[in-house]
Amino acid sequence: MDGDGTQDARGTQAGPVPRPAGPPDMPAAPPMPAAPPRRDGSAFLSWLRAPRPEAAPGVWRFGHRPRAAEEPEEVPARQLLGGALIAFLVGWLLWSLLQNGYLGGWWILPLELLVPDSWLGSDSRIGNALLYNGYTLLVALAIMVGVGRLGRWGDVWRRFVAPRLRRGEPDRPAPAPEDDPAAWPQLRAAGAVDAAERLAAEARGGLMRDVDHARIARAWQGVRTGRFPLSTFTAAVLQDGSAACPHPSGERDLPARHARHDLVTGQVRLGTTADDPRNPYSYRGAGLGLGPDLLGTSLVAVGPAGSGKTGSLVRPLTESLCLHALAGRAAVVVVGAAGAGLGPADAFDVVVRVGNADSVYDLDLYGGTTDPDEAAAILAEALVGDLDDVRRATTVLARLLGPFRAVHGRFPGVPELRRLLDGDLGPIAELRQALRESGQESLLRELDARERQLGQPGDPGGALADRIALLDRPAFAGFFDTSGLSRPFSLKALDHPVRVRVDLPERGHADASRMLARLVLAQFTASVTVREDRSLFACLVLDDATGVVTPEAVRGIQRLRSSNAGVVLTLRTLDDVPRPLRGPLLGATGCRMALSGLTPWDGQDFAEVWGKEWTEARDVTDRQIIAETPAGKAVHMLRRVITGKAPTARAVTVRQVERERWSASELAHGVPPGHAVLSLTTVKGEHAPPLLVELRN
Incomplete structure (x- = not known):
């Protein structure tokens, strides 16, 4: 076939397949629309300057507040507040007794022993007042500190007061220019001061978006690696400002967003890690964010129809990867049934509607x-x-x-x-x-x-x-025409930041759709492993991988991590994968998700791949107390009448046992609707244990 994908156009219009964002010496892009009206950039600056601390894999880093690795021994709220109140009353009572002289004058004795007699016998009323009032204040502070420690006032403050005060904290002052990401310190350090000033001014004026910031940062990375000269980059920024180095489509954002994205860290927020004892304490309540660092190890999600695979997982990930493509960071191919809700057509550069006569693009049967x-x-x-x-x-x-x-x-x-x-x-x-x-x-x-x-x-x-x-x-x-009369698209174009959607005609052509999905997966794994520029992350999203997993496909997925590429596969059940391939598939993917409604036999496969861990088991035994004296028997009888239970003595035995992280029964029956259990692995080899996450939050 003559077309290799490099001459194809986007969407339903003619034009070149997107190339990496770069300075103006790249092929000319369509003209940019008129600049939006000038507005305040405070929201963008607040977003850019927000803290993003380093965190464990899968933690949404935007505004994250790290927690301790281990859960502290927390006193119940009623007991904590009651103890604080009782300590306060005790301190108040003690102070009242001292003030009224009910405890005698012994509390003045330390003052008389430490202070010279000349001070105590001074005729100055002001001096005596200052001396005795100061000592009284010191005693009051000592009582307050003592009862505060006794009543755990510090814990009360940290648990009930401080979180409410944080909500009303004033805005942080603007950081110094060398620490302000909005001032582009990396450009200033390289001598491109004028370009940095232009970008900073547009950020303050509200003309810069998160995609613009990510796209220009990507182009600057090309300057640092020697792909583009500094002078060309500077000229482009001075001429176009935040619209410099555009995506060849000319677009600077998606038509609409349905998920929360942070292009500084590259994450998309999928939900919240549940506050559940089975989750590590440092993860509980934290946001769940996925990015190329995790998708580079590939992801497989299993759940029945209606469990949220498309709406809660595939759609946000597709949207995130399309934003990365607009920033020149990624190339994405999304495959699903026609009408599956994978995003609007104008969010993609190429839309292949197989079996639809109105489709502008064809699919290259031979991969270019x-x-x-x-x-x-x-x-x-x-x-x-x-x-x-x-x-x-x-x-x-x-x-x-x-x-x-x-x-x-x-x-x-x-x-x-x-x-x-x-x-x-x-x-x-x-x-x-x-x-x-x-x-x-x-x-x-x-x-x-x-x-x-x-x-x-x-x-x-x-x-x-x-x-x-x-x-x-x-x-x-x-x-699938090879005579040159159609416009074929091949996955050879994944050398460029292209956004592709392939609609399969599942209705009436289910077998053909599975075959075409295997074709796209085979072309993807063959193309990305021989790319020249592997700094561009490539990802294939298969909304339904039924019948797609083959021995060669599993071997291809294993090779993707070293090629800066990954796949996202969703399945209704692992029964759609041949039995000999289920273990290799779960082993080849670094991220595994089991959604609610999983069958027990599917849960067994996940339980095996997640393995076991050592945990502390507590065995509690109640032993009835036998009274030997008449008085003891009378007391026991009275206690039984009042409580309805015989007096017992409780014995607790603590031992270390090895148990499954999540059993097949828990995965099948213990995952609430709208939740999933997800384990993560980064391309650097960092692991996150199976986490119970809420996908609807």
Whole structure:
């Protein structure tokens, strides 16, 4: 196929596929719209200057307040407040007794022992007043400190008063220029003072957005790595300000946002970690944020229909990755059923509507490659990857694709490939004659080998013909064209910050949709591992991965982490994955999510991969107390009449036991609606244990 994706356009308009954001020496972008009206930039500056402390994997860092690693022993609120009140009353009583002289004059004795007699016998009323009032104040403070420590007033302050005062804290003063991210200190340090002043002025004037800040920071990273000269970057910023180094689409934001994003850390907020004893104390109540550092290890989410996979996970992640693409940081491909709610069409550069006659774009069946062997491997994985004869199918396709391309200069379309695979010798004879006429007799041995294989036991040609026939339908008549009449898109374009959505025709073509999903996954794993620029994060989001997971797909997912790429797979149940591949799939993905409504047998697979941990088990035993004296028996009888229970003595045994982090039963029945259990791994190897999170908050 002639199109390799680099000449394709965005959305439903003509134009180039987006390239990385860079200075003006890059290809010209569409003209920017008129600048928005000038407004106050205080909201943007507050967002940019907000604290983002380092945190554990998955913690939403924007405005995060770190907590202790271990849960402190917390006194119940009623007991704490009661103790504080009683201590206050005791202190008040003691002070009243001292003031009224009920305790005698012994409390003056330390003053008489430490102060010279000349001071005590002074005739100055002012001096005596200051001396005795000061000593009285000192005693009062000592009583207050004593009863405060006794009544735990500090704990009362930290638990009930301080959190309410924090809500009314005044705005923090503006930081110094060398510490202010809005002043662009990194540009100033490199000598680009004028560019930094221009950007700072636009930030104060409300002309800069979070995507602009992230995009210019990405372009500056290119300057630091030597991809772009400093002079070109500075000229672009001085000319266009916050609109410099634009995305080739010319867009600076998405049409609408449905989730909270922080492009400084690259995170999107998905919910809140539940305040549950099964979660580590440092995570409880913290926001849950995912970014490329976690998606780079890939994510698999399992939950039944209606559990929130699309709305609570896929849609926010897709939106976040599209924002990263506008900032020149990422390339994203989203695959799902038509009408699945993956985002509006104008939020993407390329929308491929397979089976829709109004689609501007076609899908390249061969992944944009010109190598027959590579094309055969990708197509065989898509057609029969869920079967056991992928290697032989690759050989059969290679023996046909090579000669066909040598004669026609292109790969066969779907009808032509079906005729070659059907077992009819007529098309092969025509291809043989064309090879002779073009002087390429060396390729005749490929056709000879294919003819010898026809009709033999184990010939995968029949299975290939049956699968390719699923695409040789009237609904797909205008698709997968190789003659150059359509506008094919291939995943070779993932070298650029492109946003792609592929709509599959699941209604009436479920088998074909699964086959096309395997095709996109195979092309993705083959393309991203050979990219020249791996600083661009590439991510494939499959809204429904039913029938997509194959042995080769699992091996491809394992290779993505080193290529700065990842995949997001959602499944209704692990039964949609062959039994031998369930463990390897969960092992190949660093992030695993079990949503509410999981079946116990699915929960068992998650429980096994999450393993066990040592925990403290407390065994409580109540032993009845036997009274031996008449008085004791009378007391026990009275106690039984009052409480209704026999007197017992409680014995507590504490021991260390190894238990599953989350059992299959807990995953199936203990996860509330709208919640999920999620474990995380970063590309650097940091781990987060399985966390109970609320996706609706």
